[in-house]
Amino acid sequence: MLTNSRLASAALSTLLALTPLTTADPVSYCPADEICYQVGVPTSSAASGSGNIYLQLRAPTSYTWVALGTGSSMTGANMFVLYTSGSGSNVTISPRLGSGHVPPAYDSAADVELLDGSGVEAGVMTANVRCGSCASWAGGSMSLSGSSTDWIAAWRAGGALASDDVQASIERHDAHDSFTFDLAQAQVDSDANPYTGAASSEGDTAAGSGSGAGAAAGAPWYLREIPALEAAHGIIMAVVMVVMFPLGSLLMPVFGKWWLHGAWQAVAWLAMWAGFAIGIVLAQRTGINFTTHHTNLGTAVVALFGVQPALGYLHHMHYVRAQSRGVVSHVHVWYGRALMILGIVNGGLGLLLAGSRHALVVAYAVVAAVVFVAYLAGAAFGEVKKARSGGAVVNGRKQNGASMENGNGRERKVSA
Numbered sequence: 001m002l003t004n005s006r007l008a009s010a011a012l013s014t015l016l017a018l019t020p021l022t023t024a025d026p027v028s029y030c031p032a033d034e035i036c037y038q039v040g041v042p043t044s045s046a047a048s049g050s051g052n053i054y055l056q057l058r059a060p061t062s063y064t065w066v067a068l069g070t071g072s073s074m075t076g077a078n079m080f081v082l083y084t085s086g087s088g089s090n091v092t093i094s095p096r097l098g099s100g101h102v103p104p105a106y107d108s109a110a111d112v113e114l115l116d117g118s119g120v121e122a123g124v125m126t127a128n129v130r131c132g133s134c135a136s137w138a139g140g141s142m143s144l145s146g147s148s149t150d151w152i153a154a155w156r157a158g159g160a161l162a163s164d165d166v167q168a169s170i171e172r173h174d175a176h177d178s179f180t181f182d183l184a185q186a187q188v189d190s191d192a193n194p195y196t197g198a199a200s201s202e203g204d205t206a207a208g209s210g211s212g213a214g215a216a217a218g219a220p221w222y223l224r225e226i227p228a229l230e231a232a233h234g235i236i237m238a239v240v241m242v243v244m245f246p247l248g249s250l251l252m253p254v255f256g257k258w259w260l261h262g263a264w265q266a267v268a269w270l271a272m273w274a275g276f277a278i279g280i281v282l283a284q285r286t287g288i289n290f291t292t293h294h295t296n297l298g299t300a301v302v303a304l305f306g307v308q309p310a311l312g313y314l315h316h317m318h319y320v321r322a323q324s325r326g327v328v329s330h331v332h333v334w335y336g337r338a339l340m341i342l343g344i345v346n347g348g349l350g351l352l353l354a355g356s357r358h359a360l361v362v363a364y365a366v367v368a369a370v371v372f373v374a375y376l377a378g379a380a381f382g383e384v385k386k387a388r389s390g391g392a393v394v395n396g397r398k399q400n401g402a403s404m405e406n407g408n409g410r411e412r413k414v415s416a
């Protein structure tokens with residue numbers, strides 16, 4: 001479905017590009033890896049020197065605010081500040097007027113409208129904006145067909161502002177930039193939102209809640225891949241932490257075959273590293289990096305899991321030699337249990353970070369709880385079985401499969 005709609009929209013844009021009636025597309029500029037701006041000027045506005053122009057601001061939710069402005073410095077600039085809305089699922093665009101190196105004040109005279117296709121999707125804020133006061137405003141003016149128009153930009157990393165208030169207070173930028181756009185190259189045919197349209201409505205219906213092809217259509221490739229990376233990372237990590245590690249741990253008390261447990265956990269462990277690698281790429285592409293609990297705790301959990309196979313092997317060697325659990329055995333068991341819990345908690349943090357739908361978060365919690373209870377029951381069952389048969393040795397071999405190490409001999413100590 002998704003692929004079909006992508007293909008269809010690719011075919012559609014190729015067609016549009018080949019149509020001689022179509023003039024240029026919006027121009028774009030990305031001052032930082034993950035922050036991109038676009039400007040499209042309807043031919044009618046370019047011809048008359050007044051009227052609407054269409055802006056797009058895109059940035060990961062790891063920024064508390066991101067702004068674009070017309071002008072060459074803060075003073076007199078006509079600014080558009082983007083941040084997440086109160087619900088967190090849409091964005092607020094706040095027009096402000098610069099007056100020097102101080103927080104710009106809300107500009108109630110600005111003719112600004114947030115359009116279709118705006119929102120927060122896969123950790124990326126998008127604002128499609130109609131500006132009817134960009135040719136002239138209280139602080140200055142701009143030629144809508146100028147080949148070298150002045151623009152400024154600024155941004156600040158941090159948590160979501162989550163406000164519907166267009167006057168929300170913002171703190172000073174981490175960085176700023178100034179650049180020019182050749183608006184003669186930015187013309188679009190009609191006086192309408194150029195960032196949605198055929199591709200978008202089509203993508204939305206075909207791909208459901210996916211990353212609407214339209215919303216992503218104007219984005220650079222590294223932002224367009226985010227939803228796929230996010231799904232791959234989330235699914236692999238959730239399967240590894242919530243299903244594979246707990247089930248693999250259950251295999252031990254239930255079947256008592258160390259090699260079955262070892263092989264299963266080795267597969268899960270390798271998958272964990274694959275999911276981690278994707279998580280790193282995702283953290284870079286979204287600009288989230290190590291600014292969140294999810295990425296910090298996740299990295300710690302993955303790194304700590306790194307030595308678990310070695311602990312398992314040491315336990316096995318110990319067991320073969322001593323025929324009983326030793327310190328290393330208890331470390332392997334309890335270290336593993338603690339990390340599994342942290343891994344499951346971290347997956348929940350990941351879902352929250354990604355702004356996932358409520359239902360998905362609940363489903364994750366329910367599955368995690370069910371698997372975890374099953375695991376506890378299995379582990380307890382194993383311990384009870386072991387305690388009952390403690391010391392019951394037939395021909396030098398334990399009879400039931402509930403020992404930590406099946407077939408290797410007696411269990412002297414019976415404790416977890």
Ligand code: HEM
Nearest residue numbers: 067068069073074101102103152153154170171172176177
């Ligand atoms: C709380 C709000 C803000 C404060 C306190 C603030 C403060 C400052 C200060 C002190 C400087 C000069 C030092 C430096 O280079 O960092 C500056 C420069 C700059 N700021 Fe801001 N700023 C704010 C918001 C914004 C916004 C929303 C934009 C949006 C586009 C922006 C764009 C710029 C640019 C382009 C420069 C360099 C050009 C110039 O000096 O005007 N600032 N700002």
Ligand code: HEM
Nearest residue numbers: 122123234237279280283295298299343347350351353354
């Ligand atoms: C125990 C380890 C981990 C688990 C269980 C885990 C699980 C998850 C889950 C379930 C999601 C939600 C994905 C979705 O919406 O479908 C997620 C998101 C994410 N993960 Fe992890 N993860 C782990 C480690 C890491 C690490 C080590 C990093 C990077 C250093 C990382 C980076 C990310 C990022 C950046 C997101 C959010 C993407 C976005 O908001 O667009 N994760 N994770």
Ligand SMILES: *[C@@H]1O[C@H](CO)[C@@H](O)[C@H](O)[C@H]1NC(C)=O
Nearest residue numbers: 089090114115116117118119
């Ligand atoms: C965000 O708000 C704008 C303006 O009201 C609307 O057109 C758009 O569809 C909204 N986006 C989402 C994801 O609800």
